[in-house]
Every structure is written in C-alpha cells, then in structure tokens.
Amino acid sequence: MSTKEVSSGIFEITERGGKQLATINLVPGASVYGEKLVEIEGCEYRIWNPKRSKLAAMMIKKFNIPIERDSKVLYLGAASGTTVSHVSDIVSEGIVYAVEFSPRTMRDLIGLCDVRPNIIPILADANRPQAYAHIVEEVDVIFQDVAQPNQSEIAAVNAKQFLKKDGHLLLSIKARSIDTVANPKNVFKEEVKKLEHEFDVGFEILDSRELMPFHEDHLGVMARVRK
Amino acid sequence: MKIITWFGILTLDDSGKVVEWDMLSKDTGALAERLVQPKETNMAIPPAGFDLRTAAIECGFVGSTGEYNTLLRDVSIRAAKKQISGGTPDMGIIQAVEALDDIDDAANSLSERLAEWYGMYFPEVGLSSEPLARFVAKYGSRSNVSPDDRLYEKATSSMGAELTGLDEELVRGFAENICTLYDSRSRIEEYLIKSMETTAPNLVNIAGALIGARLVSMAGGLEKLARFPSSTIQVIGANRALFKHLRARAPSPKHGIIFNHPQIKNSPWWQRGKIARALAAKISLAVRMDVYSGNGLNESLKTELDAKIESIKAAHPKPPKRESKGGSVKGKGRSQNKQQNNKSGGRR
Numbered sequence: 248m249s250t251k252e253v254s255s256g257i258f259e260i261t262e263r264g265g266k267q268l269a270t271i272n273l274v275p276g277a278s279v280y281g282e283k284l285v286e287i288e289g290c291e292y293r294i295w296n297p298k299r300s301k302l303a304a305m306m307i308k309k310f311n312i313p314i315e316r317d318s319k320v321l322y323l324g325a326a327s328g329t330t331v332s333h334v335s336d337i338v339s340e341g342i343v344y345a346v347e348f349s350p351r352t353m354r355d356l357i358g359l360c361d362v363r364p365n366i367i368p369i370l371a372d373a374n375r376p377q378a379y380a381h382i383v384e385e386v387d388v389i390f391q392d393v394a395q396p397n398q399s400e401i402a403a404v405n406a407k408q409f410l411k412k413d414g415h416l417l418l419s420i421k422a423r424s425i426d427t428v429a430n431p432k433n434v435f436k437e438e439v440k441k442l443e444h445e446f447d448v449g450f451e452i453l454d455s456r457e458l459m460p461f462h463e464d465h466l467g468v469m470a471r472v473r474k
Numbered sequence: 475m476k477i478i479t480w481f482g483i484l485t486l487d488d489s490g491k492v493v494e495w496d497m498l499s500k501d502t503g504a505l506a507e508r509l510v511q512p513k514e515t516n517m518a519i520p521p522a523g524f525d526l527r528t529a530a531i532e533c534g535f536v537g538s539t540g541e542y543n544t545l546l547r548d549v550s551i552r553a554a555k556k557q558i559s560g561g562t563p564d565m566g567i568i569q570a571v572e573a574l575d576d577i578d579d580a581a582n583s584l585s586e587r588l589a590e591w592y593g594m595y596f597p598e599v600g601l602s603s604e605p606l607a608r609f610v611a612k613y614g615s616r617s618n619v620s621p622d623d624r625l626y627e628k629a630t631s632s633m634g635a636e637l638t639g640l641d642e643e644l645v646r647g648f649a650e651n652i653c654t655l656y657d658s659r660s661r662i663e664e665y666l667i668k669s670m671e672t673t674a675p676n677l678v679n680i681a682g683a684l685i686g687a688r689l690v691s692m693a694g695g696l697e698k699l700a701r702f703p704s705s706t707i708q709v710i711g712a713n714r715a716l717f718k719h720l721r722a723r724a725p726s727p728k729h730g731i732i733f734n735h736p737q738i739k740n741s742p743w744w745q746r747g748k749i750a751r752a753l754a755a756k757i758s759l760a761v762r763m764d765v766y767s768g769n770g771l772n773e774s775l776k777t778e779l780d781a782k783i784e785s786i787k788a789a790h791p792k793p794p795k796r797e798s799k800g801g802s803v804k805g806k807g808r809s810q811n812k813q814q815n816n817k818s819g820g821r822r
C-alpha cells in the first residue's frame with residue numbers, strides 16, 4: 248500500500264493496483280458515516296468515496312482543489328456532514344462554517360461538530376447571508392451543494408458577503424433542480440453563462456466539468472471572484 | 475455605523491475601522507442565546523470583507539485566534555442545539571391549523587348572530603360572513619353608506635328600522651370584533667404557507683400549502699405523515715366529514731381532505747377517484763423526501779403527477795356507461811357488486 252498527496256490534505260491510496268481517495272482522520276478511530284479506515288505507516292486515513300461526495304468527484308475529475316491546511320471554508324448545504332467531515336480533515340488548521348437549513352439534518356451535523364474541533368454549525372437558509380453575517384468571517388473558499396433552483400444566486404450573494412478577493416467558489420450544479428425536463432447540457436451552459444455575466448461579484452470560471460459517472464447530471468464548477 | 479457581531483456591537487468609522495465597541499460577556503449560554511436571536515434586529519451586518527476575527531482580538535474579546543475558534547465553536551454548537559430542540563416547525567403548523575378551525579367555528583357563529591341582528595336594520599343587505607362584518611364595521615347604520623358603494627341604493631330604500639345611538643355602537647363594535655377574527659385568520663394562513671414552504675417544500679408543491687398543512691396536522695406531525703401508506707393519506711380527514719355527516723346530514727364521506735385539491739375538485743366525478751389515488755401516492759413520496767432526503771424541492775414529482783393526471787384524463791374522457799336501465803332487481807345487484815369489486819381491486 249502506498250499513499251500520494253494529490254492536493255493539500257487529499258491522498259490517493261494505491262492498494263493492489265486499485266486507487267482510492269482518502270483524507271487523514273482528524274479524530275483517529277472514528278468513522279463518520281461508515282467509511283473505511285485504513286492505517287498506513289502510523290497514520291489513519293478515511294476512505295473518501297466520490298459517489299458520496301461531489302467534492303471527491305471533483306478531485307477525481309482533476310479539478311485543482313484550492314483548499315489548504317489552514318483554509319477558511321464556507322460550506323453551504325452541509326447536510327449531515329458526509330463531505331464536511333473530509334473538508335474538516337483537510338483544513339486541520341483552518342475552520343469550516345457549515346450552513347444547513349433543515350433542522351432534521353442539522354441534528355446529525357451537530358453530532359459531527361461535537362467530536363470535531365473545526366466545524367461551526369449554522370442552521371440557516373443560504374439565501375439569506377445576512378442571517379449569519381454576524382458569525383461568519385471572510386473565507387478563502389466557498390463550497391456549495393444545495394440542489395436548489397437558484398443555485399447561482401445563492402453562490403453570488405454569499406460570495407459577495409464572505410469570499411475574499413481572489414477567493415474560490417466550488418459549486419455543484421444539479422441540472423434537475425433547475426429544470427426537470429431540459430437537457431442537462433443546456434442547463435449547465437446557461438448556468439455557467441449566468442455565473443459569468445449576471446452578478447456583480449465578477450465570477451471568473453476556472454474550470455467546469457460534469458461529475459459523471461459519480462453523480463449523474465451534475466456539473467462541478469470552480470470560479471474565482473475578482474470583486 | 476454600528477454593526478452587530480456574535481461577540482458584541484461595534485461602531486465603525488467611514489473607513490471601516492472599529493472606533494468603539496460594546497462587548498458581550500464571555501458566557502457561552504448567553505452568547506448562544508444572542509446568536510439565535512440577536513436583539514438588535516435593525517442593526518447593520520458587518521460590511522463585506524470585514525475581519526471579524528481580528529476585530530474580536532483587537533477589542534480584547536479573545537486573546538488569540540485559537541480562543542476565537544474554540545469559543546465560536548462552543549457557542550454555535552450550543553445555539554444550533556437550542557434551535558433544533560425548541561419544538562419542531564411541524565408542531566407550530568399543527569397548532570396553527572387547529573387555531574384556524576377554532577377561528578372558523580367562532581367566526582361562523584358570530585357572523586350568524588350579526589346577520590340576524592343587523593337584519594333588523596337592513597334586511598336587504600344581501601351579505602353574510604366576512605363581507606357583512608366588514609360592511610357593518612365600516613358603516614354602522616345604513617344611513618352612513620357612501621353613495622359610491624354598490625349597496626347605496628338598497629341602503630336608502632331599505633325597509634329596515636333605524637339603527638342609532640347605543641344600538642349602532644354595539645352592532646358596529648360586534649362587527650369589528652368579527653373582522654379582527656378574520657384578520658387573525660389570514661395572518662395564520664400566511665404563517666402556514668411560509669412555514670410549510672420551508673418545512674415541507676415537496677409536499678407543498680404537490681398538495682398545496684393549506685391542504686398539506688391539514689394533512690400534517692391530522693397525522694400528528696410530518697414524520698408521522700411520512701410513515702402513512704398512501705391509501706391512508708387518501709382518506710385522511712374523512713372521519714371529520716363522517717361526524718359532520720352524522721350531525722348535519724352532510725353527504726356521506728367517501729373522501730379525505732385531498733378531495734379539496736383543485737385538480738380533483740375541477741375534474742369530472744368519474745375521474746376523481748383515480749386522480750385521488752395518483753395524488754395520494756405522490757403526496758406520500760413528497761412527504762418522505764421532505765423528511766428523509768433534505769434535498770429541497772424536487773420538481774420531478776410534480777412533472778410526473780401532471781403527466782399521470784393527463785393520462786387518466788385521456789383514458790377516461792367520458793363517464794362510464796351505467797348498466798342499462800329497467801333491468802331486474804337481480805341485475806342491479808350484480809352491477810353494484812361489480813363496482814365494489816372494481817374499487818377494492820383498484821386500491822390494492
């Protein structure tokens with residue numbers, strides 16, 4: 248078994264020819280959602296399945312993930328924390344602000360925050376950044392996975408309030424939440440165009456790729472804000 | 475400019491520098507309380523790009539960035555726990571639905587009283603319930619009806635008695651109270667619509683906010699509703715109609731409250747059962763999505779439902795043929811049997 252750091256805090260574990268993504272477990276011994284734990288040279292890794300995480304899928308799709316060890320990340324649509332937990336591993340010296348608006352899901356997320364030192368849970372609607380602007384500081388990265396029809400607007404208002412100059416937005420766009428019948432390819436084209444032109448934060452699209460075969464009809468987008 | 479932060483109120487000068495601060499005490503419980511419900515709701519939020527962390531350190535609220543993280547984490551965990559423990563939104567929805575029914579009962583009997591009372595003075599008014607209450611609250615005696623009101627003619631030529639003095643004051647006050655009830659009713663309805671949209675967006679998309687709220691209320695909560703099979707959802711609310719039927723000889727209830735859904739109400743009778751079944755099935759899926767998936771609104775349910783309803787309408791454009799009239803008693807019996815068989819067969 249061998250490991251290779253493919254992006255800051257993200258590892259590729261090669262085992263009998265097969266490759267898997269993983270992050271170093273910030274809380275050794277604890278598996279968050281049933282993911283496999285493997286120990287290599289005294290270091291515990293948590294296997295990261297791209298089918299369960301848009302961010303992991305983006306990694307495999309060769310996005311240049313801009314998250315560093317000390318990054319501050321605003322995570323919109325945290326759900327019960329599957330992906331958040333890996334981001335928390337990656338930013339071992341940083342912080343994750345995890346916004347989720349469903350109280351039921353928040354219950355699980357809080358369980359995760361209880362055992363991890365670097366996640367700030369926020370029960371709020373990502374449409375209204377003013378509801379958490381008294382809590383969240385300026386961040387390096389916004390990751391967003393909310394599956395809402397107005398995904399781009401949500402990204403724009405949050406980037407405007409929280410993203411630092413030249414900070415990065417990572418966005419998962421779900422075609423079906425925007426238009427159930429249209430061809431996803433067209434929906435993606437429209438959304439990217441919209442991101443580029445419609446908002447005054449000035450998104451500069453750095454990369455966009457579909458997340459097939461891990462997530463059907465999802466587009467991963469990475470942008471930088473010029474502000 | 476004064477801005478609100480999780481650790482205190484800061485005054486900024488024009489360049490955005492902190493010039494004055496009013497720190498809160500470092501008590502996790504109190505900070506969590508404020509995090510959820512800031513008192514200064516009208517105060518500005520920090521301007522984009524404002525460095526909360528540095529401000530907290532410079533104002534002496536915390537000694538280090540490590541302390542900032544730890545304290546903010548403890549406070550926000552505590553706040554989030556508080557937010558999800560304090561009665562779930564569906565409990566508020568249940569109370570609101572029941573309040574609506576109570577208001578309707580009260581408003582109905584008060585309105586009947588008003589109609590009878592005001593009838594002494596203006597029997598030709600031709601209004602009832604809310605419009606009547608609004609009318610009486612506005613004018614009192616019919617001699618005050620303004621010439622541009624469409625009831626002006628009737629008011630001037632009415633055969634009713636004069637309404638004056640204390641009587642007028644009383645009747646008018648009574649009507650005003652009824653109006654307050656109706657106002658309160660529409661506020662509750664607005665609340666229900668908002669609350670349903672955030673709590674159960676998929677249910678709202680399929681059933682509508684008010685019917686959805688009734689389903690939640692009668693099931694005793696969103697999670698309970700999610701556990702009902704769709705055959706039960708189809709008849710939820712029929713019991714209530716049953717009591718009404720027994721009390722007031724209303725038509726016997728075959729149907730639950732989903733029969734108030736416009737797509738059923740506006741369809742011809744022979745399609746209704748089938749549409750109700752399709753609707754109940756989708757409602758059941760929608761509620762489960764709202765409870766278990768947390769993915770927000772999924773438009774595909776609605777698209778599928780609409781397609782299904784279209785196909786039902788296309789397949790049954792005409793009422794089913796009744797068995798030829800004038801048949802023997804035996805024949806009738808057979809046809810009834812057949813119908814029942816069909817029904818139970820279809821439900822399974």
Ligand SMILES: C[S@@+](CC[C@H](N)C(=O)[O-])C[C@H]1O[C@@H](n2cnc3c(N)ncnc32)[C@H](O)[C@@H]1O
Nearest residue numbers: 324326329330347348349372373392393768770
């Ligand atoms: C697809 S899931 C996210 C999965 C998560 N990113 C992961 O990989 O573990 C979408 C989540 O976004 C949340 N969500 C949707 N709209 C939201 C909004 N306006 N504000 C905050 N959260 C929202 C949903 O409740 C749901 O939990």
